[in-house]
Amino acid sequence: MKLFNLIRIAWKALQRNKLRAFLTMLGIIIGVAAVIAMVAIGQGSKQSIQDQLSSMGSNMITIRPSSNQTVGGGARLDASGLQSLTLEDIKAIQKQATYITAVSPAVQSRGQVINGASNWPTTIQGVSPDYLNIRNWPLKDGIAFTQEDVNAADKVCLIGQTVVDNIFAGEDPVGKIIRFNKIPFKVIGVLAEKGENAFGQDQDDIVIAPYTTVQKRILAIPYIQNIYASAIDENSSAQATAEITGILRASHKLKATDEDDFMVRTQAELINTFSSTSQLLTVLLAAIAGISLVVGGIGIMNIMYVSVTERTKEIGLRMSIGARGMDILFQFLIEAILISITGGIIGVILGISASRLVTFFLSWPTLVSQSSIMLSFMVCAVTGVFFGYYPAQKASRLDPIEALRYE
Amino acid sequence: MTNKILSIQNLKREFRMGAETVRALKGVSFDVEPGEFVTIMGSSGSGKTTMLNILGCLDKPSDGIYLLDGVDVGKLSRNELAVLRNHKIGFVFQAYNLLARTSALENVELPLLYNAAISSRLRRERAVKALQAVKLGDRLDHLPNQLSGGQQQRVAIARALVNEPVMILADEATGNLDTRTSYEIMALFQELNQQQGKTIVFVTHEPDIAAFSSRTITLKDGKVIRDHRN
Numbered sequence: 001m002k003l004f005n006l007i008r009i010a011w012k013a014l015q016r017n018k019l020r021a022f023l024t025m026l027g028i029i030i031g032v033a034a035v036i037a038m039v040a041i042g043q044g045s046k047q048s049i050q051d052q053l054s055s056m057g058s059n060m061i062t063i064r065p066s067s068n069q070t071v072g073g074g075a076r077l078d079a080s081g082l083q084s085l086t087l088e089d090i091k092a093i094q095k096q097a098t099y100i101t102a103v104s105p106a107v108q109s110r111g112q113v114i115n116g117a118s119n120w121p122t123t124i125q126g127v128s129p130d131y132l133n134i135r136n137w138p139l140k141d142g143i144a145f146t147q148e149d150v151n152a153a154d155k156v157c158l159i160g161q162t163v164v165d166n167i168f169a170g171e172d173p174v175g176k177i178i179r180f181n182k183i184p185f186k187v188i189g190v191l192a193e194k195g196e197n198a199f200g201q202d203q204d205d206i207v208i209a210p211y212t213t214v215q216k217r218i219l220a221i222p223y224i225q226n227i228y229a230s231a232i233d234e235n236s237s238a239q240a241t242a243e244i245t246g247i248l249r250a251s252h253k254l255k256a257t258d259e260d261d262f263m264v265r266t267q268a269e270l271i272n273t274f275s276s277t278s279q280l281l282t283v284l285l286a287a288i289a290g291i292s293l294v295v296g297g298i299g300i301m302n303i304m305y306v307s308v309t310e311r312t313k314e315i316g317l318r319m320s321i322g323a324r325g326m327d328i329l330f331q332f333l334i335e336a337i338l339i340s341i342t343g344g345i346i347g348v349i350l351g352i353s354a355s356r357l358v359t360f361f362l363s364w365p366t367l368v369s370q371s372s373i374m375l376s377f378m379v380c381a382v383t384g385v386f387f388g389y390y391p392a393q394k395a396s397r398l399d400p401i402e403a404l405r406y407e
Numbered sequence: 408m409t410n411k412i413l414s415i416q417n418l419k420r421e422f423r424m425g426a427e428t429v430r431a432l433k434g435v436s437f438d439v440e441p442g443e444f445v446t447i448m449g450s451s452g453s454g455k456t457t458m459l460n461i462l463g464c465l466d467k468p469s470d471g472i473y474l475l476d477g478v479d480v481g482k483l484s485r486n487e488l489a490v491l492r493n494h495k496i497g498f499v500f501q502a503y504n505l506l507a508r509t510s511a512l513e514n515v516e517l518p519l520l521y522n523a524a525i526s527s528r529l530r531r532e533r534a535v536k537a538l539q540a541v542k543l544g545d546r547l548d549h550l551p552n553q554l555s556g557g558q559q560q561r562v563a564i565a566r567a568l569v570n571e572p573v574m575i576l577a578d579e580a581t582g583n584l585d586t587r588t589s590y591e592i593m594a595l596f597q598e599l600n601q602q603q604g605k606t607i608v609f610v611t612h613e614p615d616i617a618a619f620s621s622r623t624i625t626l627k628d629g630k631v632i633r634d635h636r637n
Contacts, residue, residue: 005520016508317504320465321566322493322521324486401465404500 025343027296032347034289040355042282044365063227099240105224120166126214142189153212160204297383304391316403329396336388344380413439418471431457433629449626497567501579537565557588
């Protein structure tokens with residue numbers, strides 16, 4: 001029999017029992033819609049984490065001290081308070097590195113910032129002027145400090161929006177003097193708002209000052225705590241990491257057998273870590289949704305068995321007027337596939353709508369990917385074939401004599 | 408022998424029921440010529456149903472020869488039997504066996520759907536013609552539940568005619584109908600036989616139905632006990 005006729009016959013058979021066909025489809029509809037919506041939520045959150053991490057400066061490289069010393073039974077010394085990074089390292093990187101466009105030392109301290117009667121606990125970050133480029137962080141107001149300010153250890157600072165909100169109620173902060181741990185700083189600029197980072201920290205709760213000022217006037221230390229650098233672009237962060245490692249090992253005069261006394265982290269690594277976490281989330285969500293697809297498939301199988309039994313007489317008749325086993329097999333198989341594919345189409349539409357609604361009402365980011373649509377659609381077709389095959393085969397193997405006499 | 412519709416020689420059919428062998432047909436022989444209207448009579452247990460199944464190519468004989476329009480049925484596979492039924496036999500059943508919620512026209516088209524050589528236009532033409540032949544040309548789009556029993560059986564007869572079979576095989580085709588309608592249906596069969604020369608084999612247990620035919624073959628205990636022309 002021609003395929004077109006088969007599809008027509010199957011479609012008619014479904015139309016004879018619309019409610020049942022729809023209820024059978026429902027399992028598939030829910031399954032597909034769930035897969036699409038769940039994957040959309042997973043992908044959406046992955047995308048938004050990536051965007052947030054990129055907002056920190058996607059080609060940023062962070063260098064921290066780390067201990068290469070072990071004491072006794074292999075316990076490593078705590079890395080905090082290590083003094084392995086120095087200004088010499090900065091100079092070496094500036095001079096030798098080819099994959100680095102900017103580099104800045106960093107020292108920081110927690111403390112109380114005071115403006116008149118208002119005070120607020122915050123962090124002061126001592127950096128060089130390049131830091132703002134590395135972090136891709138523009139100013140909202142005022143001007144940035146310069147290399148001269150660094151050289152002179154001037155008591156000037158830039159403040160974040162959270163600090164502004166807490167100690168300058170309605171005032172223009174630029175030009176005002178604030179005190180950080182009793183040291184007076186002149187506010188020369190306000191940083192543009194950055195919001196929370198991927199870890200939930202408020203990036204705007206900060207005071208930025210020349211690192212020399214923080215080193216000398218607040219911490220009284222000669223070394224630096226971190227180094228921030230900027231790779232030429234995102235893709236060269238691996239080369240940049242290797243390069244920095246080489247430069248620092250030489251600068252620290254480490255022997256080939258020594259471990260690094262610092263660690264280099266790139267933003268790309270962080271993105272990968274978070275991506276793989278949310279990838280796992282996506283897979284889990286998809287797996288749960290996939291189970292409901294299987295349940296839907298079992299529903300199809302169940303109904304197809306009922307349908308075959310119910311229509312035994314029809315099968316007998318069709319066989320007696322010349323339907324071969326194959327014709328009957330295809331008739332029922334196509335019916336099952338029609339159910340699953342129609343369900344799949346409705347499910348895709350419903351899944352996309354559900355994703356939109358989630359974004360609209362909960363403002364969760366969602367991302368409907370074409371691959372998830374293709375995948376669930378294919379799973380549907382396979383489900384139809386797989387779960388439809390056995391009932392169809394049962395139908396095709398009926399003995400026409402007995403099928404005709406079936407009551 | 409070539410122009411015979413049916414040629415049956417020493418036909419046997421045995422069923423194994425556990426350890427026992429039931430011999431439903433014990434050597435039946437008869438021929439049917441084109442244009443004959445034959446009734447096969449017999450009470451239950453006479454082997455009538457087994458005979459019907461074999462004549463209808465739904466079952467194969469255990470032994471003996473059955474030639475349908477010159478084709479040796481005993482040698483065919485399941486699929487070949489299906490094709491043979493499609494091309495050479497028109498079934499009419501006691502319970503009409505029409506597809507529910509399917510129009511008369513579509514019910515009649517059904518056998519031609521399983522014949523890939525026939526286009527959809529030809530299918531429709533022949534179905535309309537068959538329905539006109541059973542005087543239901545004005546009921547093409549009626550569903551079975553909108554038709555009376557007699558009308559439903561006439562749709563079934565149209566379905567049996569549509570593939571232009573060499574033989575119409577009717578199984579108690581009046582069994583579900585009242586006496587008057589039965590006679591109408593039998594008159595229709597008679598008309599198809601006499602005016603259009605259709606070969607009809609009618610299986611029944613009612614003697615007064617047999618009176619419409621030109622020849623009656625009576626079975627008992629798996630054997631032909633009487634074969635006479637009316």
